Amino acid sequence: MKRFFDSELETFRTHLLFMGEKAMEQVRQALKALVEGNISLADQVIAADDEIDRLEVRIDDEAIRYMNLRAPIATELRLVIVGMKASHDLERVGDEATSIAKRAVKLAAEPPLKPYVDIPRMADIALEMLRDALACFLHGDEAKAMAVVRRDSEVDSINKQLYRELTSYMIERPQSISRALELMFISKSIERIADHATNIAEEMVFLAHAKDIRHSEELKKGGGAPGV
């Protein structure tokens, strides 16, 4: 039986997915602005962050209203809580995209240090992780969520590799320091985006099974979710 307030939950879910799409688009555009040295595109990304912030406030408001009026239980309760937490992660993803766009503006003023290969590759993985994590929210695919969690180390290792590479650049060519630093921060931002995707994926496992897999050593070694 579909209740009249089921539509409230549907709206909540739709808004969260919409916010996810927006956050992913912001990251894509920020990367495009970086690679193409496109300042006006970077400015658009910076300006569009407000919309993501407004969506976060709206999703919180809807969640609080639903909890207040409907006292949700079981899956509904988990859905509302997970939705709220995911929206905070997405808001942070939006902030990282803005940060990348701001650094893209600075980098556009100088010739590129080297061709952009690793950073777009890293961003592609982070975006895939984010998409898969959000897809779990839509389809409840827990295996996919677990795969996202395990993929985080891939992004971490590219970030570390870039860090080493950029450090060498700075030692060898001091005139590259400011550009190398900007790239290091961008790499860190992408690494953080992957972390947010991981957080969302972990919450999706909680949504599906009411099992908290955060900070699980077993999982980091590649095992399954405890008790799932």
Add this chain to the structure above:
Amino acid sequence: MVNATDTLSTQPMEPFSAAATRTINVPAARSAVLPPAQTLIAIDQLDFYYGAKQALFDVNLALDEKRVTAFIGPSGCGKSTLLRCINRMNDLIDGTAIKRGSIKIREIDIHRKDIDPIELRKRVGMVFQKSNPFPKSIYENITYGLRIQGIAKKTRLDEVVEKSLRGAALWDEVKDRLHESGLGLSGGQQQRLCIARAIAVDPEVLLMDEPCSALDPIATAKVEELIHELKKQFTIIIVTHSMQQAARCSDKTAFFYMGKLIEYADTRTIFMNPANPQTEAYVSGRFG
């Protein structure tokens, strides 16, 4: 002269409170499991009939000692019927019969021929949906059961009255008017008086059939708080239509539907991640 910078660099910073210096042992969240309890009441393959109509179908349930178990389910699902089986209140209704199965308390079948239902009800007290104090004084309400048992010594009765009223969190409110009518109390106080009357005879089990359904939120909170205290001493079984109340008060929850036990688990599991979709649908308000 000591300047501000010196003070900052040499003085250890005061913690905000003593708590800041203590090591806090944070229990693992979302996985709290109750310590094991002993089974007090064992219900085995129970089939119960009102005349030709079967009301309970093959119910198997082990109820823990000194724990609160909630029975939930839509109206007519058999939860109150089962509750009334536990102290044989159904014996008072014509045509009722247990055609199969048993209920054992401490491994003794309560339907055995030599078991006196009156004696059983002393051990298994009951509190009803609507408070039903006797039209007597508060004092006499409490001592009624004891007087029937032949206890007449005033000091003993006084002692039980105070102990029971304190146990029911009512003593401070009524200690100066023990000899006034119980009917003069508010609804919430009357319900707590009935709880005091039930515990006065020192039962092992307390059955509560929707004890808060006629109470306002403040009186409900008091009764719920009381349930929390009483479980240290008694085994409590509560029938409730309030999901939030079951979630707040009970350690274990049994969900019934159309006379069958659908799911029985830790309350946390029932309300966070029930195994059966019917349970999930009911606790989320999708049917019933």
